[in-house]
Amino acid sequence: MAFILALDYDGCCVDDEFPGHGEFKQDIINKAKEFQKHGAEVVLWTCREGKYLEEAVANCKKAGLEFTAINENTPATKAWLEEKHEPLSRKIHADFYADDKAKNLEIFLKIDIAATCKSFESRKRR
Numbered sequence: 508m509a510f511i512l513a514l515d516y517d518g519c520c521v522d523d524e525f526p527g528h529g530e531f532k533q534d535i536i537n538k539a540k541e542f543q544k545h546g547a548e549v550v551l552w553t554c555r556e557g558k559y560l561e562e563a564v565a566n567c568k569k570a571g572l573e574f575t576a577i578n579e580n581t582p583a584t585k586a587w588l589e590e591k592h593e594p595l596s597r598k599i600h601a602d603f604y605a606d607d608k609a610k611n612l613e614i615f616l617k618i619d620i621a622a623t624c625k626s627f628e629s630r631k632r633r
Contacts, residue, residue: 508583510627511575511601512542513552516563518607520572526559528566535605536570538616545624548575548583550599552606602627 514520520536522529539549551574555563564577575581580588580599588595605615 508587508627508630510542510545510547510603510624511550511581511584512539512547513550513599513601513604513606514539514574515604515606515608516551516553516555516567519605519612520563520567520570523607525555528562531570533570534616535612536567536572538618538620539572539605541620542624545620546628547620547624548581550574550576550579550581550601552578552599552601552604 514535517523517525517529519532520539521531543549549572551564551567553560553563556578560577564574567573576599578599579585579597580595584600585595603615603618605612
């Protein structure tokens with residue numbers, strides 16, 4: 508199963524100017540797109556909803572970043588949970604949560620993408 512990256516929007520993909528949209532944080536956007544090139548699934552994980560969420564998704568698309576899922580588990584994760592007869596919940600599964608509030612963006616930018624994604628290629632969920 509692929510590496511799953513959960514990516515926050517405000518303060519992570521763009522400067523935090525809610526309800527508006529700040530400038531793109533191009534280093535974060537580029538890193539997420541590079542993860543995708545290596546087979547990772549990227550989930551937009553944000554508190555935005557309604558029209559604000561739609562605007563955020565459209566804004567990311569302008570930057571060339573599209574998502575496997577938005578504020579929910581990926582289809583592969585949902586299938587795995589159903590197979591295990593586990594209840595679905597609002598809490599998503601991800602291998603890394605990139606979020607400005609977690610103060611982990613510097614760590615995110617240093618991740619070796621190729622090695623990380625390769626290490627997850629043979630992952631089997633238990």
